Amino acid sequence: MNEDILKIGEQELSSRLFLGTGKFSSTQAMIEAVKASGTELVTVALRRFNRDQAEDDLYGPLSELKNVRLMPNTSGAMNAKEAINAALLGRELSKSPFVKLEIHPNPHHLLPDAIETYEAAIELVKQDFLVLPYIPADPVLAKRLEDIGCAAVMPLGAAIGTGKGLSTAEMIKIIVRDANIPVVVDAGLRSPSEAACAMEMGCNAVLVNSAIAAAENPSAMGAAFKTGVDAGRMAYTAGLMPTSEVAVASSPLTSFLSSNG
Amino acid sequence: MNLVVNGKTHTHVGNGSIEALLDEIGAKKNHTALMVNGAVISSNDWETATLKENDQIEMLVFVGGG
Numbered sequence: 088m089n090e091d092i093l094k095i096g097e098q099e100l101s102s103r104l105f106l107g108t109g110k111f112s113s114t115q116a117m118i119e120a121v122k123a124s125g126t127e128l129v130t131v132a133l134r135r136f137n138r139d140q141a142e143d144d145l146y147g148p149l150s151e152l153k154n155v156r157l158m159p160n161t162s163g164a165m166n167a168k169e170a171i172n173a174a175l176l177g178r179e180l181s182k183s184p185f186v187k188l189e190i191h192p193n194p195h196h197l198l199p200d201a202i203e204t205y206e207a208a209i210e211l212v213k214q215d216f217l218v219l220p221y222i223p224a225d226p227v228l229a230k231r232l233e234d235i236g237c238a239a240v241m242p243l244g245a246a247i248g249t250g251k252g253l254s255t256a257e258m259i260k261i262i263v264r265d266a267n268i269p270v271v272v273d274a275g276l277r278s279p280s281e282a283a284c285a286m287e288m289g290c291n292a293v294l295v296n297s298a299i300a301a302a303e304n305p306s307a308m309g310a311a312f313k314t315g316v317d318a319g320r321m322a323y324t325a326g327l328m329p330t331s332e333v334a335v336a337s338s339p340l341t342s343f344l345s346s347n348g
Numbered sequence: 349m350n351l352v353v354n355g356k357t358h359t360h361v362g363n364g365s366i367e368a369l370l371d372e373i374g375a376k377k378n379h380t381a382l383m384v385n386g387a388v389i390s391s392n393d394w395e396t397a398t399l400k401e402n403d404q405i406e407m408l409v410f411v412g413g414g
Contacts, residue, residue: 107414117412132413133381135354135406138374145410146379162413175388176381176408247414274414296414 091320093291095269096184096217096238098156102127103286104316105158105271106309107296110248114148116305124299124309127154130187132162133176146180158185158219165192166200167207174211186211187241187273187294189221197247201228205235212236221273224255229262229270239268241294244285245275248297252281256288263289279308279315286319287327352404366394373407381408 093100106126111117121129129152131145149157159177164170167190174186188211190204191197204220205228211218217238222228224242232240242259245251252275253259263270269291276282282293295312302308349360353373362368366389370377382389383406389397399405 107412109412109414111412114412130414131410133408134411136373136375136380136409137354141374143409143411144376144379145412146376149410157410159410160413172383172386172388176383177410179381179388179390180379180410294414 091324093269095219098184098217100127100156100292102313102316103292103320104282104312105130105273105292105294106299107294108145108149109296110300111305112300114142114145117145117300118148118152120299120305120309121152121155122309123306123313125313126309128156128158128185130158130160130294130296131177131181132160133173133180134163156185157181157183158187159183160187160189160221161207162189164190164207166190167203167210170203170207171210171214174207174216175214178216184215184217185219185238186216187219187221191221191247199223199243201225205231208232208237209235219271224258224262226258226261226265230265233266233268237268239271239291240266241271241273243274244272244281247274249275250277250298251275252277253284256284259285259290260288279311281315282312283315283319283322286316287322289323292316349399349401351399352402354405354407360399364399366397366399369399369405370407375407375409379409382406383408 102125104126105128107130159181161170161173164173170190190200208218219239221241229240245254271292272285272290273294277298285293299305299308351358351360
């Protein structure tokens with residue numbers, strides 16, 4: 088029985104791995120990876136209905152998954168107003184309070200627009216969403232979003248889809264140290280060891296998409312990330328040893344061979 | 349009645365209800381979220397909503413995303 092529950096608002100999750108559903112080669116590959124990862128929270132995007140691409144509609148496949156809640160994102164929104172509309176539309180379908188608030192108008196780097204994100208978050212909190220904003224790893228912004236009632240903050244490890252890992256580690260450590268709400272590293276992770284590292288730093292969860300979807304075997308990578316997240320979380324709760332500037336022997340250095348003592 | 353659905357002109361021949369339009373377009377009711385002229389229309393209100401000439405409609409579904 089897993090007693091290590093992650094609470095986001097009033098929602099309780101026993102998995103600390105959140106999964107994105109984009110970029111998979113097929114819906115079946117995505118479903119298998121979701122199951123192998125043990126995730127209980129997956130993100131989805133909204134797009135215009137197109138009768139010729141009906142197979143892209145994930146509502147059916149996702150609603151068949153047990154113990155998985157949906158977190159619609161606001162991807163595609165260029166500003167706060169569009170993101171608020173996207174969140175409202177997503178909630179119509181998800182019947183879930185979660186929203187991944189993401190506003191990244193520049194397609195070249197997909198970095199979040201902090202100002203529009205902050206403005207949208209204020210409104211979405213008022214409308215009773217559990218707002219999880221995707222943000223630059225900025226401790227000041229993270230605190231401001233906490234102050235207005237966001238349910239968690241999701242600083243980026245590196246730019247979306249780059250697989251460059253925890254390039255913002257030092258800033259994330261500050262965010263974790265100061266936060267009274269969950270911190271979720273979102274974007275940039277490539278390997279389960281990076282997920283473990285984020286969890287060892289005290290992050291409360293990680294959100295992974297490309298690293299699993301673009302793996303040669305997404306299902307196996309989903310399982311590997313589960314193990315990485317679990318290991319990192321266990322290490323964090325176990326309490327890592329302190330570091331030292333000088334060597335500290337693990338074996339006794341006296342009473343041996345040449346010593347008379 | 350002429351409407352704009354997902355950015356394209358659409359001639360609606362039904363009764364002007366949202367459900368009739370969804371059927372006409374081929375979208376599944378419980379898979380689709382809807383905006384009319386920039387306002388989100390909850391599915392709870394679809395029965396009472398009536399479309400009118402030149403309404404701009406966005407029909408959205410869930411797809412994969414991170």
